[in-house]
Amino acid sequence: MAIKKIDKTDWMVYFDTFSKNFLKDKQPEYAEIRVMSEEIGVQSETQWTPLMGISYNPKDDTLDINVEHLNRMIVHPVEIYVDQEENGWLTSIEVTESDGTKDIIEIR
Incomplete structure (x- = not known):
């Protein structure tokens, strides 16, 4: 596995490709989402909720983590790091928001 930063210009294609390649089959994938900030700690x-898709909308500058019964919308993300296996599978995503809040998404 390798942790790497994804350039903002690549976010839309990167997450569309991941969702198409790994989240459109009959085998469900699961995600756990944690939010970390100095004000709230770790929430x-x-x-481990079924993961439906991950997408980035450059027009609205919004990253959408779609899990069953919840859409985690991250508005104006600043940085995204991923832990990616050689085949493209993501084991985790770390998103830094404009206020310094970090969203940690683990996938299995």
């Missing part, structure tokens, strides 16, 4: 948004 769990989900615990």
